Amino acid sequence: MKRIVLIVSAGLLLVVIGCVLYASRMIHRGFSTRTEPMQMEKALATAIRGRAIPSRYKTMKNPVATTPEVIHEGMAHWADHCTACHANNGRGDTMYGRAMYPRPPDMRQRDSQEMSDGELYYTIKNGVRLSGMPAFGDPGDEDVDSWKLVVFIRHLPQLTGAEETEMQRLNPKSPDEIQEEKEEEDFLKGDTKSATPATKMHHH
Numbered sequence: 001m002k003r004i005v006l007i008v009s010a011g012l013l014l015v016v017i018g019c020v021l022y023a024s025r026m027i028h029r030g031f032s033t034r035t036e037p038m039q040m041e042k043a044l045a046t047a048i049r050g051r052a053i054p055s056r057y058k059t060m061k062n063p064v065a066t067t068p069e070v071i072h073e074g075m076a077h078w079a080d081h082c083t084a085c086h087a088n089n090g091r092g093d094t095m096y097g098r099a100m101y102p103r104p105p106d107m108r109q110r111d112s113q114e115m116s117d118g119e120l121y122y123t124i125k126n127g128v129r130l131s132g133m134p135a136f137g138d139p140g141d142e143d144v145d146s147w148k149l150v151v152f153i154r155h156l157p158q159l160t161g162a163e164e165t166e167m168q169r170l171n172p173k174s175p176d177e178i179q180e181e182k183e184e185e186d187f188l189k190g191d192t193k194s195a196t197p198a199t200k201m202h203h204h
C-alpha cells in the first residue's frame with residue numbers, strides 16, 4: 001500500500017515539474033505571434049478545438065445545394081469579409097494572415113477540406129477563441145449565408161483565374177482607391193476635366 005502511494009506521488013510530482021518547465025519555456029519564448037509555437041502547443045490547441053465542436057455539427061450536411069449561383073454568392077461574400085485574412089484563393093498568405101498566430105490555414109488543402117460541412121459552418125458562426133478568426137452571423141441556426149460560404153470553401157480548390165480576377169473587383173476598397181477608379185472611369189467617358197494636360201495636347 002505504502003509503495004503505491006509513493007509511486008503515485010512520484011508520478012504526480014513529475015507531471016507538476018513537467019507543467020512548470022513547459023510553462024516557463026512558454027513564458028521565456030514569449031507570446032508573440034512572430035515565432036512559431038512549440039509543436040506540442042499547436043497539436044494540443046488543434047485537438048481541443050476539434051473536440052470543442054458540438055457533435056451534432058460534425059454530422060450536419062449542408063442544406064444549401066451547390067449551384068453556380070450559390071457558389072457565386074458565397075464567393076462575393078468571401079471576397080468582402082474573409083479575404084483580408086484568408087486571401088481570395090483561400091491560401092491565407094495575406095498581410096494580416098502572415099502576422100497572426102495561429103495563421104489562417106491554406107483552406108484548399110486537406111486539413112480544411114476534410115472538415116465536415118457542419119464543422120466549417122460552426123467555425124464560421126462561432127469563430128475560434130484565442131485566434132484571429134472572428135464569429136460571423138447571428139447566433140442560432142439556419143444561417144443561409146454561412147452555409148453558402150461553406151459551399152464556396154468546397155469550391156476553393158477548383159477556383160479559376162477568372163474567378164479570382166472577379167473577386168479582386170469585389171474586395172473592399174479604400175476611399176483613395178474608389179476616388180482613383182472614379183477618375184479613371186470619368187477619363188474613359190471622355191470627361192476632359194480629369195484628363196491630364198499631356199493628353200489634352202493630342203487634341204490639337
Ligand code: HEC
Binds near residue numbers: 100
Ligand atoms: C481577422 C482575420 C480573419 C478573418 C477576417 C476571417 N478569418 Fe477565418 N480564420 C482566421 C484564422 C487565424 C483561422 C485559424 C484558426 C485556427 O487555426 O484555429 C481561421 C480559420 C477559419 C476556418 C477553419 C479552417 C481550418 O482548417 O481550421 C474557417 C472555416 C474560416 N476561418 C472561415 C472564414 C470565413 C468564411 C470568413 C469570412 C466570413 C473568415 N474565416 C474570416 C482568421 C480570419
